[in-house]
Amino acid sequence: xxxxxxxxxxxxxxxxALGTAMPACAADLIAIITPSHDNPFFKAEAVGAEAxxxxxxxxxxxxxxxxxxxxxxxxxDTAIGRGAKAIILxxxxxxxxxxxxQKAKDAGIPSFLIDREINATGVAMAQIVSNNYxxxxxxxxxxxxxxxxxxxxxxxxxxxxxxxxxxxxxxxxDVIDDYPDLKMVAxxxxxxxxxxxxxxxxxxxxxxxxxxxxxxxxxxxxxxxYAALAAANRKDVIVVGFDGSNDVRDSITSGGIKxxxxxxxxxxxxxxxxxxxxxxxxxxxxxxxxxxxxxVLVNGENAAKxxxxxxxx
Amino acid sequence: MLNNKPNWPILAxxxxxxxxxxxxxxxxxxxNAPVFNPDKTVEEIWAAKVVPYLQQKAGPxxxxxxxxxxxxxxxxxxxxxxxxxxxxxxxxxVRLEGKIxxxxxQSRAATVDIDVDGDGKADARVQIGPAVRGTAxxxxxxxxxxxxxxxxIDFAQFGKAFNSYADKxxxxxxxxxxxxxxxxxxxxAYTLGSGQDLPLVTPAEAEIGSKx
Numbered sequence: 001x002x003x004x005x006x007x008x009x010x011x012x013x014x015x016x017a018l019g020t021a022m023p024a025c026a027a028d029l030i031a032i033i034t035p036s037h038d039n040p041f042f043k044a045e046a047v048g049a050e051a052x053x054x055x056x057x058x059x060x061x062x063x064x065x066x067x068x069x070x071x072x073x074x075x076x077d078t079a080i081g082r083g084a085k086a087i088i089l090x091x092x093x094x095x096x097x098x099x100x101x102q103k104a105k106d107a108g109i110p111s112f113l114i115d116r117e118i119n120a121t122g123v124a125m126a127q128i129v130s131n132n133y134x135x136x137x138x139x140x141x142x143x144x145x146x147x148x149x150x151x152x153x154x155x156x157x158x159x160x161x162x163x164x165x166x167x168x169x170x171x172x173x174d175v176i177d178d179y180p181d182l183k184m185v186a187x188x189x190x191x192x193x194x195x196x197x198x199x200x201x202x203x204x205x206x207x208x209x210x211x212x213x214x215x216x217x218x219x220x221x222x223x224x225x226y227a228a229l230a231a232a233n234r235k236d237v238i239v240v241g242f243d244g245s246n247d248v249r250d251s252i253t254s255g256g257i258k259x260x261x262x263x264x265x266x267x268x269x270x271x272x273x274x275x276x277x278x279x280x281x282x283x284x285x286x287x288x289x290x291x292x293x294x295x296v297l298v299n300g301e302n303a304a305k306x307x308x309x310x311x312x313x
Numbered sequence: 314m315l316n317n318k319p320n321w322p323i324l325a326x327x328x329x330x331x332x333x334x335x336x337x338x339x340x341x342x343x344x345n346a347p348v349f350n351p352d353k354t355v356e357e358i359w360a361a362k363v364v365p366y367l368q369q370k371a372g373p374x375x376x377x378x379x380x381x382x383x384x385x386x387x388x389x390x391x392x393x394x395x396x397x398x399x400x401x402x403x404x405x406x407v408r409l410e411g412k413i414x415x416x417x418x419q420s421r422a423a424t425v426d427i428d429v430d431g432d433g434k435a436d437a438r439v440q441i442g443p444a445v446r447g448t449a450x451x452x453x454x455x456x457x458x459x460x461x462x463x464x465x466i467d468f469a470q471f472g473k474a475f476n477s478y479a480d481k482x483x484x485x486x487x488x489x490x491x492x493x494x495x496x497x498x499x500x501x502a503y504t505l506g507s508g509q510d511l512p513l514v515t516p517a518e519a520e521i522g523s524k525x
Binding site: 094117119121129131132133134137141144149163166167170171174175178179264288289290291292293294 | 398400401402420421422443444445446447448459460463464465466468469470472473
């Protein structure tokens, strides 16, 4: 172990020497690893990070791990093998990721985490995450208001391996459970998936025709749920999501879904690249490893200002 | 180089002292509690640290709010928590005294609107529970930092525990009927831009006077 580490160091030093000897070598590489781009949220992260990396003169290697920790581990190996100077990572599991990030660290490559935390500090250089709990509280408060503080509701929960699924659910319940006249008649995971949310909503609706609202852990599931409700002629059911996607924005402005919570995904990814750049060029570490970014409520009043996970003024 | 060595334990001790001050898992029995118990931690620090901090830090509402709306950063440095997260809005410690001009006790997130300057119009909205929104109490304290928590869930539960404790020990003892026209005196915190119409204050101490 020690020997390989020393060899890596030697190789690293050698590369540095080469770099100084040949200033005309190719641009430094930043690896950007996220879940699947099928979800526009992760796509916005990748696009934001890539744009910022190029703007700062880096080459970008954009990869997806599809929420598979083994695949993520292989991609980290790829990034190490390609000699990336930093890794921007939206990870595939709070526990499973620790070893992968440690592996990169041992190879001398700092990781800058976005969107999701890991259950360890001192391994990643930065963990920049949305304040999911604060955002969930905003969404839940809006939901409670829309529901008139009473009635039956359904909660759609995200993928269990993603810490944010639990954090958002907790944030929702910390607000909603203060209202005893709001009754949760079903709580199911639809794994962040639109199609899964559609079929789950169909069967929940059959068993519980008297529901008044649906609170969803993200926007894609909110879209699926609303489509199922619309197909059953139940557009009266109040749906609130989370993420601030353009799809939900369009639904809000056309009177469908009632609200969502914007996570500053684009800005977050760009901030991670800026911090990586600061470390690569100036050896300057972020002041704090764990950094929270506040979310913003989006409803009929400001939905029109929303574009690609950012609010315009 | 060598004579630097004896300084290390002192340095380590200093680091420990600063770190220990804000350790959220400290338990009364002196041991290192492995499980974080937010309610217990709040109960332990409330009278000893939270209320004294707010008393010392708080400014009169009109002063704080005037400065907050003109120069939020200056108000934050004076009445807020300078260690807050970068893009988070400022939270300020305030005291306010005035007359209740409106009350909403229909909602479980009940509030009273208070006229502080005597013009008959409400200047601030004070939460009186039992449902208490936001994390203003937690966020006003400069000795609480997200970095000291394992994850967002612990940090969030800690925020909620402040609200629950305030409700249990202060708000639940307040009157609920015929509130309009009564006097009110509050020590608490509010987050800039949190209320939709009025600044939303979460009390740590509150008194409501008898019926006029």
